[in-house]
Amino acid sequence: xxxxxxxxxxxxxxxxxxxxxTIERSLALLGYSVNNTKTSDTIKFSMDEEDREKVRxxxxxxxxxxxxxxxxxxxxxxxxxxxxxxxxSK
Amino acid sequence: xxxxxxxxxxxxxxxxxxxxxTIERSLALLGYSVNNTKTSDTIKFSMDEEDREKVRxxxxxxxxxxxxxxxxxxxxxxxxxxxxxxxxSK
Numbered sequence: 226x227x228x229x230x231x232x233x234x235x236x237x238x239x240x241x242x243x244x245x246x247t248i249e250r251s252l253a254l255l256g257y258s259v260n261n262t263k264t265s266d267t268i269k270f271s272m273d274e275e276d277r278e279k280v281r282x283x284x285x286x287x288x289x290x291x292x293x294x295x296x297x298x299x300x301x302x303x304x305x306x307x308x309x310x311x312x313x314s315k
Numbered sequence: 316x317x318x319x320x321x322x323x324x325x326x327x328x329x330x331x332x333x334x335x336x337t338i339e340r341s342l343a344l345l346g347y348s349v350n351n352t353k354t355s356d357t358i359k360f361s362m363d364e365e366d367r368e369k370v371r372x373x374x375x376x377x378x379x380x381x382x383x384x385x386x387x388x389x390x391x392x393x394x395x396x397x398x399x400x401x402x403x404s405k
Contacts, residue, residue, distance in 0.1 A: 230349075233357075245358075248358060248360075248381075248382070252377060255380060255381060257362075257373060258362070258363070259320075259360040260360060260361050260363075262358065262359070262360040263360070264357065265356075265359075266357075267323075267355045267356075267357060268335075268338060268353075269352070269353045269355075270349040271350050272347075272348070273350075287342060287345070287347055290345060291338075291345060292338070
C-alpha cells in the first residue's frame with residue numbers, strides 16, 4: 226500500500242532563526258512592515274509499506290537520523306494512504 | 316487589525332530540485348526506500364493592516380520582489396485575521 230508522507234520541520238522555541246530575521250530586515254528595507262517572522266521546511270514523499278504505523282515509525286527514524294537535527298528542530302509527521310488521499314491528516 | 320500570513324513556496328513543475336534528490340539518495344543509502352520527494356518552504360509572519368485584500372496585495376508584491384523567484388517558484392498565500400485565528404484558510 227502506498228502512503229503519502231509529509232514532514233514539517235520547524236526550529237524549537239527559543240532558537241535563533243537568521244533566515245527569518247534576514248527576511249524581516251530585507252522586507253523592512255523595501256518598505257514592508259512585518260513581525261514575528263518564522264520559517265519552516267516541508268519534505269513530502271511517498272512510501273510503499275504494509276500499514277500506517279510502520280510508515281510512521283520508519284519516518285520517525287528518518288527524522289532522527291537524517292532529516293532533522295533533534296537538538297534544534299521539532300518535526301511533525303503526517304501520513305495519508307494514497308488511495309484515499311483527501312487532504313485530511315487523520 | 317492584525318493578520319497572520321503564511322506564504323508557501325514550491326518549485327514549479329519540471330524544475331530540478333537538487334535538495335529533494337539529495338534527500339532521496341541519502342535515505343536510500345540509509346536503507347529507506349522513498350519516491351517522489353518534494354520540498355517546500357513556508358514563511359509565516361504577522362502584519363497590521365486595514366483589511367484582508369490590502370494584506371494580500373502587499374504580500375503578493377513581497378513575493379514578486381523578494382520572497383520568491385517568479386521564474387522558478389509558485390507561491391500560495393494564506394491570510395487569517397488574528398482575532399479569529401482558527402487554523403482554517405478561508
